[in-house]
Amino acid sequence: MANTNGPTRERIKEEAYLLLQEKGLAGLSMRALADRLHIKAPSLYKHVGDKEEIIADLQARGISEFAAIIQQAGKSKKSKALAYRKWAKENPHLYEVTLRTPLLRSRIPSGLEEGVTHMIIEITGKDHEHARAVWALMHGLVDLEIAGRFPENADLDKTWKRAIELIG
Amino acid sequence: MANTNGPTRERIKEEAYLLLQEKGLAGLSMRALADRLHIKAPSLYKHVGDKEEIIADLQARGISEFAAIIQQAGKSKKSKALAYRKWAKENPHLYEVTLRTPLLRSRIPSGLEEGVTHMIIEITGKDHEHARAVWALMHGLVDLEIAGRFPENADLDKTWKRAIELIG
DNA sequence: ACCTGAACACCGTTCAAGT
DNA sequence: ACCTGAACACCGTTCAAGT
Numbered sequence: 001m002a003n004t005n006g007p008t009r010e011r012i013k014e015e016a017y018l019l020l021q022e023k024g025l026a027g028l029s030m031r032a033l034a035d036r037l038h039i040k041a042p043s044l045y046k047h048v049g050d051k052e053e054i055i056a057d058l059q060a061r062g063i064s065e066f067a068a069i070i071q072q073a074g075k076s077k078k079s080k081a082l083a084y085r086k087w088a089k090e091n092p093h094l095y096e097v098t099l100r101t102p103l104l105r106s107r108i109p110s111g112l113e114e115g116v117t118h119m120i121i122e123i124t125g126k127d128h129e130h131a132r133a134v135w136a137l138m139h140g141l142v143d144l145e146i147a148g149r150f151p152e153n154a155d156l157d158k159t160w161k162r163a164i165e166l167i168g
Numbered sequence: 169m170a171n172t173n174g175p176t177r178e179r180i181k182e183e184a185y186l187l188l189q190e191k192g193l194a195g196l197s198m199r200a201l202a203d204r205l206h207i208k209a210p211s212l213y214k215h216v217g218d219k220e221e222i223i224a225d226l227q228a229r230g231i232s233e234f235a236a237i238i239q240q241a242g243k244s245k246k247s248k249a250l251a252y253r254k255w256a257k258e259n260p261h262l263y264e265v266t267l268r269t270p271l272l273r274s275r276i277p278s279g280l281e282e283g284v285t286h287m288i289i290e291i292t293g294k295d296h297e298h299a300r301a302v303w304a305l306m307h308g309l310v311d312l313e314i315a316g317r318f319p320e321n322a323d324l325d326k327t328w329k330r331a332i333e334l335i336g
Numbered sequence: 337a338c339c340t341g342a343a344c345a346c347c348g349t350t351c352a353a354g355t
Numbered sequence: 356a357c358c359t360g361a362a363c364a365c366c367g368t369t370c371a372a373g374t
């Protein structure tokens with residue numbers, strides 16, 4: 001035996017997070033993850049069910065981080081919106097897993113998603129429909145920006161300013 | 169020789185489009201594409217440079233279709249918005265390649281992207297910033313809807329109505 | 337000029353075998 | 356209880372060899 005103690009489930013998920021931040025979603029393979037833990041890929045399956053379990057854990061982490069960031073931001077809608085953008089740009093890989101990958105609802109802690117929805121409704125101060133439209137606007141801006149979809153000469157600060165006016 | 173005529177580049181790209189519509193982006197592999205053309209995967213490389221060339225072609229097709237759909241829709245912003253939603257929902261795989269996959273700018277016909285940008289600005293009737301915010305809102309709504317991100321009991325018709333009011 | 341099998345460097349996952 | 360090598364069914368792509 002090379003190791004006296006194998007990695008715990010927590011250790012695996014933490015290492016998956018670090019690997020994601022370093023190499024992105026495409027670089028997060030079971031083999032690469034196993035390498036970092038100094039075990040072989042098949043051994044991972046003694047600790048986690050499958051790769052989806054790892055992805056679901058990262059999504060839960062992303063949702064929690066996101067909620068914390070928005071709550072800590074200033075009270076105005078503008079502060080909240082700019083915090084959303086800042087967080088997404090600073091954590092593009094986590095953003096991709098959390099918001100650009102189908103949500104593994106059955107595998108994340110129940111209540112997590114609902115909590116965030118509730119928070120957004122409180123911030124926007126109106127009903128579900130308005131809250132969803134606001135969220136879609138923020139998400140759309142971030143998504144198109146991360147994907148490099150806006151032309152290079154686009155003034156995105158100005159675009160966000162205008163978007164925030166829209167939802168004011 | 170099994171075939172007297174191998175597939176043309178056009179035939180390959182058309183078959184790629186059909187395969188995409190049937191099996192989605194994940195099902196669009198070079199091997200599966202070759203199977204449909206009754207050749208082996210390595211033979212594809214005598215006709216196309218690589219898989220990116222095929223993806224770029226699909227993106228160009230998606231952009232063109234999208235532009236046509238929006239132009240054909242009624243003149244009001246509401247009609248245009250609902251046409252956007254309808255097209256995306258009816259062509260989720262093409263939407264994914266075209267708008268959820270990094271745009272291969274260097275490999276699509278020049279002017280295509282700019283043409284669409286120009287069109288959106290004309291429709292929204294204001295400046296670049298406003299047009300981008302409107303586009304982000306539409307894209308965000310579609311993206312979250314396709315990804316199944318809204319709760320199951322969400323009334324999306326109502327959400328779109330509210331979003332359209334926002335940009336009125 | 338076009339097509340092929342074999343190969344390379346990858347995936348996620350299973351399983352019998354070892355300790 | 357945990358780890359392993361070998362294997363299976365996949366990827367995109369290259370290349371020498373055939374016609």
